Amino acid sequence: MANQTVPQSAAAGPLDVGASPIGDIRDIRGPLHIPDPLAWLPYSAVGLVLLLASIWFWKWFRRQRNQREKLPFELALEQLERAKAFMKPETALRFSVMVSDAVRKYIDNRFKIEVTRHTTEEFMRRVAAEPSGEIKVYGDLLNGFLGHCDLAKFARYALSVKQMEEMLQSALHFVDATRPRPEDQKAGRKVEEGEPAVDKGMARKGPPLMTMWWGKGLGFISKKTAVPAGPEQHTAVAAGGR
Known part of the structure; x- marks a missing residue:
């Protein structure tokens, strides 16, 4: 093989490294991060819970704002309505207890006179000492009404269906x-002393409607009726006695 000679100009000249294509090669990039498609689920769940809680709270606030507290007479009428289901001879005791409790709680809430923890005699003493005349007008009626309730509860006096109906009507009226x-509420007026608030068309003068009805024989137990005593007793309890 023949020896080849390099030209002197090429051998003696410097090597141009900068002109090499190696200088254009960049370094290797790091690994590409691919986000987890399920990573956003916890944040979405928290946001959904907060949204539902906000909607529930808004509805609850509106309901509480629009819902007013029931008045004493509304609560009494509801309890008297429930008592109708026990207007039977076999449930006369429970009926009399419900009617008596409804009237007592109504008086307690309406006139601010504590009745539920007092006997009929103690309650009537409270009524007599009250400065308001509205409740005093019905003093005799309440005394007889609650006394008859006590007979049914404690003396086990058997009430007929008709007597229970009259008892319920007396409480309702x-x-x-x-x-x-x-x-009266719109005008900001208070009922005048001695004059009970009644429906339009009912005269404010004269005896109250219930007193007139009671005097005409609406009372479900005659005050002259004697309740037989128990086997171990030898005295009779006068119905409605004071």
Whole structure:
């Protein structure tokens, strides 16, 4: 093989490294991060819970704002309505207890006179000492009414269906006759002493409606009726006695 000679100009000249294509090669990039498609689920769940909680709170606030507290006469009428289901001879005791409790709680809430923890005699003493004349007008009626309730509860006096109906009607009319009227509330007036608030068309003068009915024989137990004593007793309890 023949020896080849390099030209002197090429051998003696410097090597141009900068002109090499190696200088254009960049370094290797790091690994590419691919986000987890499920990583956003916890944040979305928290946001959904907050949204639902906000909607529930908004509805609850509106309901509480629009819902007013029931008045004493409304609560009494509801309890008296529930008592109708026990207007039977076999459930006469429970019926009398429910009617008596409804009237007592109504008086407690309406006139601010504590009745539920007092006997009928103690309650009547409280009524007599009250400065308000509205409740005093019905003093005799309440004394007889609650006394008859006590007979049914404690003396186990057997009530007929007719007597229970009259008892319920007496309680309903008492609650209706003494409940506050819208015209009195709007005008900001208080019922004059000795004059109970009654429906329009009912005269404010003269004896109350329930007193007239009771005097005409509406009372479900005659005051002259004697309740037989128990086997171990030898005395009779006068119904409605004071």
